[in-house]
Amino acid sequence: xxxxxxxxxxxxxxxxxxxxxxxxxxxxxxxxxxxxxxxxxxxxxxxxxxxxxxxxxxxxxxxxxxxxxxxxxxxxxxxxxxxxxxxxxxxxxxxxxxxxxxxx
Amino acid sequence: xxxxxxxxxxxxxxxxxxxxxxxxxxxxxxxxxxxxxxxxxxxxxxxxxxxxxxxxxxxxxxxxxxxxxxxxxxxxxxxxxxxxxxxxxxxxxxxxxxxxxxxxxxxxxxxxxxxxxxxxxxxxxxxxxxxxxxxxxxxxxxxxxxxxxxxxxxxxxxxxxxxxxxxxxxxxxxxxxxxxxxxxxxxxxxxxxxxxxxxxxxxxxxxxxxxxxxxxxxxxxxxxxxxxxxxxxxxxxxxxxxxxxxxxxxxxxxxxxxxxxxxxxxxxxxxxxxxxxxxxxxxxxxxxxxxxxxxxxxxxxxxxxxxxxxxxxxxxxxxxxxxxxxxxxxxxxxxxxxxxxxxxxxxxxxxxxxxxxxxxxxxxxxxxxxxxxxxxxxxxxxxxxxxxxxxxxxxxxxxxxxxxxxxxxxxxxxxxxxxxxxxxxxxxxxxxxxxxxxxxxxxxxxxxxxxxx
Numbered sequence: 001x002x003x004x005x006x007x008x009x010x011x012x013x014x015x016x017x018x019x020x021x022x023x024x025x026x027x028x029x030x031x032x033x034x035x036x037x038x039x040x041x042x043x044x045x046x047x048x049x050x051x052x053x054x055x056x057x058x059x060x061x062x063x064x065x066x067x068x069x070x071x072x073x074x075x076x077x078x079x080x081x082x083x084x085x086x087x088x089x090x091x092x093x094x095x096x097x098x099x100x101x102x103x104x
Numbered sequence: 105x106x107x108x109x110x111x112x113x114x115x116x117x118x119x120x121x122x123x124x125x126x127x128x129x130x131x132x133x134x135x136x137x138x139x140x141x142x143x144x145x146x147x148x149x150x151x152x153x154x155x156x157x158x159x160x161x162x163x164x165x166x167x168x169x170x171x172x173x174x175x176x177x178x179x180x181x182x183x184x185x186x187x188x189x190x191x192x193x194x195x196x197x198x199x200x201x202x203x204x205x206x207x208x209x210x211x212x213x214x215x216x217x218x219x220x221x222x223x224x225x226x227x228x229x230x231x232x233x234x235x236x237x238x239x240x241x242x243x244x245x246x247x248x249x250x251x252x253x254x255x256x257x258x259x260x261x262x263x264x265x266x267x268x269x270x271x272x273x274x275x276x277x278x279x280x281x282x283x284x285x286x287x288x289x290x291x292x293x294x295x296x297x298x299x300x301x302x303x304x305x306x307x308x309x310x311x312x313x314x315x316x317x318x319x320x321x322x323x324x325x326x327x328x329x330x331x332x333x334x335x336x337x338x339x340x341x342x343x344x345x346x347x348x349x350x351x352x353x354x355x356x357x358x359x360x361x362x363x364x365x366x367x368x369x370x371x372x373x374x375x376x377x378x379x380x381x382x383x384x385x386x387x388x389x390x391x392x393x394x395x396x397x398x399x400x401x402x403x404x405x406x407x408x409x410x411x412x413x414x415x416x417x418x419x420x421x422x423x424x425x426x427x428x429x430x431x432x433x434x435x436x437x438x439x440x441x442x443x444x445x446x447x448x449x450x451x452x453x454x455x456x457x458x459x460x461x462x463x464x465x466x467x468x469x470x471x472x473x474x475x476x477x478x479x480x481x482x483x484x485x486x487x488x489x490x491x492x493x494x495x496x497x498x499x500x501x502x503x504x505x506x507x508x509x510x511x512x513x514x515x516x517x518x519x520x521x522x523x524x525x526x527x528x529x530x531x532x533x534x535x536x537x538x539x540x541x542x543x544x545x546x547x548x549x550x551x552x553x554x555x556x557x
Contacts, residue, residue: 009342010346014350014351015144015145015351016351016352016353017144017237017353017531018144018147018148018237018528018531019236019237019531020236020353021459022349022351022352022353024346024349024350026342026346051459051460052460053460059236059353060353060354062354062355062356064345064348064349064355064356066341066345066348066370066371066372067342067345067346067348067349067355068342069345069346069349069355071349071354071355073353073354075236076236077459079148079237079527079528079531080144080145080147080148080528081147081148081149081526081527081528082527082528083404083446083448083478083525083527084446084448085147086450086456086457086458086459087457087458087459088145088146088147089145089146092457092458093458093459093460095458095460096460
């Protein structure tokens with residue numbers, strides 16, 4: 001099994017406006033990035049499972065080759081700053097990705 | 105004009121920059137200095153309350169450098185999303201700082217102030233949902249205490265054509281301040297906007313990234329080049345292309361006022377050791393109706409919080425049921441007297457800051473607990489928070505051995521008033537025709553020897 005943590009330069013989460021959260025995975029290696037994308041390792045279903053959310057909340061999983069990046073965007077559990085908020089900027093929601101394991 | 109050079113001193117006005125970076129930027133003879141001052145990221149409080157999320161002293165420090173350098177060099181200074189959220193009170197706050205600097209230094213210049221505050225009376229029943237934000241309703245408009253619209257580059261272009269050297273604007277599309285002077289000079293809209301999109305975060309797009317350092321952009325006929333101004337930083341194809349993803353839902357289609365920035369054909373090329381050349385970005389104008397984005401915030405109530413920790417393993421193992429029992433006790437104690445409130449317990453060490461419930465596997469040795477009460481009055485928020493805190497302190501949970509008190513408080517008083525609480529009430533599109541509107545009309549004034557005329 002490969003641990004995502006070992007294959008990336010950057011894993012981050014952030015608001016994309018007050019109603020969406022977006023996750024960026026930036027791989028170190030172009031070939032590994034290409035394999036990760038080709039084998040469809042990250043899908044809305046995989047991400048939803050990892051985060052324990054409904055798959056319908058995952059809006060998109062997009063590969064961006066210039067940055068060797070995979071971007072996942074989800075509907076925020078609540079609008080930023082609504083009652084019950086835990087992370088106004090959405091900048092600390094990346095940790096489940098760090099322990100994500102897969103095979104290519 | 106073969107190239108157009110823009111100095112971006114900092115990611116957000118007030119976040120600061122090293123003086124040496126700024127001076128290196130001025131040595132390269134920029135054609136404009138521009139800065140984005142705002143964001144919705146700090147949450148709805150700032151738009152709702154009309155206050156800035158940046159500090160006045162820090163904003164003044166940055167502007168002293170920028171204003172004096174721009175006047176000395178005879179180049180424009182453009183400020184977008186003044187005061188953080190861009191409502192009229194934010195704009196006035198920023199104008200006041202400019203006035204103060206101009207008076208202290210005896211500066212002379214032509215200034216344009218552009219409001220983005222939207223009078224709810226001009227909003228018709230034709231707002232368009234910006235999914236996944238909710239469908240906007242007339243009640244949302246009525247509930248909003250501040251509504252702003254995001255202007256594109258055109259009002260800045262107009263202000264510059266009217267002779268303004270300093271432009272201070274309310275809520276603006278982040279790239280607009282960087283793109284406007286370059287588009288006026290005849291450069292490609294798509295490249296100008298994409299350069300602005302990267303410059304708006306200044307050195308965040310370099311490595312090591314920083315929100316408080318300068319970045320330099322040079323726009324030419326078929327590309328733009330980004331360079332750092334601090335010798336310890338450089339732009340790489342990875343740092344710049346990665347920034348294209350930042351805070352965006354889709355990396356290749358970036359919608360904005362009047363059209364979409366299409367990065368499908370964009371390429372990134374290392375030009376020098378510290379600079380990157382970007383080509384192929386295209387602006388695709390909207391067909392038919394154009395829209396502007398509205399942002400609104402409403403008052404939700406008043407917040408009181410209490411902070412404590414706990415280290416008892418039995419209590420920690422039962423924390424969810426204990427919290428529920430405390431909530432039930434609060435509800436039954438005030439039933440019929442105080443029913444309208446929000447009570448939350450944020451358990452740090454056990455997903456207090458995480459939306460994902462699966463990220464903590466082993467019981468923590470210690471947890472921090474933030475008790476939060478929000479109610480329509482300060483008095484009721486205080487009452488609910490205080491009662492929840494005292495109930496949790498002495499709650500006799502099953503299996504308890506530590507019977508003197510369940511919480512460790514670092515502070516006396518233990519409870520703090522968090523003031524007014526706001527929520528986003530509008531985040532949607534409004535039909536808007538650039539050429540047939542009085543919205544975003546620049547107001548021109550003269551400043552002579554530090555006196556605002």
